[in-house]
Amino acid sequence: MRPKIVVIGSLNMDLVVQAARPPVMGETILGKSMQFVPGGKGANQAVALARLGAEVSLIGSVGKDFFADELVNSLESAGVDKTAVKTIESSSTGTAFILLTEEENSIVVVPGANAYCTKEDIDAHIDMIKQADFVLLQMEIPLETVCYVSQVAKRLGKTVILNPAPAQKLPGELLACIDYLTPNETELAILADGEPELEKGIDALLAQGVRTVITTLGAEGVAYKTSGQALQRVGSYRVPVVDTTGAGDAFNAGLTYALGIGKPQAEVIAFANKVAALAVSKFGAQLGMPTLEEVLRFAETCHLECK
Ligand code: RIB
Numbered sequence: 001m002r003p004k005i006v007v008i009g010s011l012n013m014d015l016v017v018q019a020a021r022p023p024v025m026g027e028t029i030l031g032k033s034m035q036f037v038p039g040g041k042g043a044n045q046a047v048a049l050a051r052l053g054a055e056v057s058l059i060g061s062v063g064k065d066f067f068a069d070e071l072v073n074s075l076e077s078a079g080v081d082k083t084a085v086k087t088i089e090s091s092s093t094g095t096a097f098i099l100l101t102e103e104e105n106s107i108v109v110v111p112g113a114n115a116y117c118t119k120e121d122i123d124a125h126i127d128m129i130k131q132a133d134f135v136l137l138q139m140e141i142p143l144e145t146v147c148y149v150s151q152v153a154k155r156l157g158k159t160v161i162l163n164p165a166p167a168q169k170l171p172g173e174l175l176a177c178i179d180y181l182t183p184n185e186t187e188l189a190i191l192a193d194g195e196p197e198l199e200k201g202i203d204a205l206l207a208q209g210v211r212t213v214i215t216t217l218g219a220e221g222v223a224y225k226t227s228g229q230a231l232q233r234v235g236s237y238r239v240p241v242v243d244t245t246g247a248g249d250a251f252n253a254g255l256t257y258a259l260g261i262g263k264p265q266a267e268v269i270a271f272a273n274k275v276a277a278l279a280v281s282k283f284g285a286q287l288g289m290p291t292l293e294e295v296l297r298f299a300e301t302c303h304l305e306c307k
Pocket of ligand 1: 010013044245246285286
């Protein structure tokens with residue numbers, strides 16, 4: 001069975017600089033390398049889903065430049081339906097400036113054409129949404145569009161998954177439409193008004209109408225809670241880490257795919273963790289997204305980092 005998924009989100013060209021450490025403000029340091037690789041949370045999640053075997057369409061915007069062609073080609077070669085990716089003649093394509101050090105990465109995103117992904121685009125592609133089982137969203141397009149499409153999708157009876165990254169405080173009418181909300185720990189704190197305690201933060205979002213909150217905790221795995229049930233934890237997998245860019249995107253794609261093929265909840269999260277583990281063991285956000293065969297092979301040999 002191939003789940004049908006519509007992703008509404010960003011396409012960015014990632015400019016990845018590798019350096020031993022980040023410079024302090026006002027300092028100049030020498031880096032090791034610089035590469036241009038396809039990225040953007042929407043495109044990353046769409047590509048990851050296609051590699052897993054889902055039938056996936058992306059609604060989004062690019063500018064009129066060389067980056068746009070590269071990003072659209074990347075979607076095409078992964079098998080993503082790109083007919084709803086429009087070109088904004090007056091804008092540049094979204095870009096992300098990523099500093100990759102041995103310990104961490106940091107990212108500055110310049111939205112460019114992603115800022116032109118509007119409610120009208122949702123109306124124009126409403127048939128695509130009607131035919132899908134799942135709608136997968138992130139926060140690199142305007143909040144207004146995210147709110148609108150969530151409400152439309154909910155009315156149509158679709159399962160709505162929101163990866164709230166980059167995080168900002170979200171309105172109640174949006175949260176009430178979300179079946180699965182997938183913040184990391186930092187994002188959870190922002191969404192839950194700075195609440196430092198994990199479960200209390202999750203409860204605050206459940207109280208506003210989210211059905212299930214799934215919080216990714218890096219090497220600590222995942223903590224999740226469905227409204228009216230107890231908090232559950234699922235461990236992550238031990239892998240050599242090359243590049244954590246796109247780990248969240250891989251997780252969200254794995255989660256959506258596994259829900260789409262009808263796996264039970266705990267297995268869904270274990271599957272998503274495997275997709276994320278494989279993604280961080282390779283360089284580049286989209287470049288590192290695994291195929292289903294790679295995930296199944298990994299499942300035979302992988303070791304849990306923690307339980
Ligand atoms: O989630 C990783 C992505 O965030 C990168 O590909 C970059 O484009 C930013 O959007």
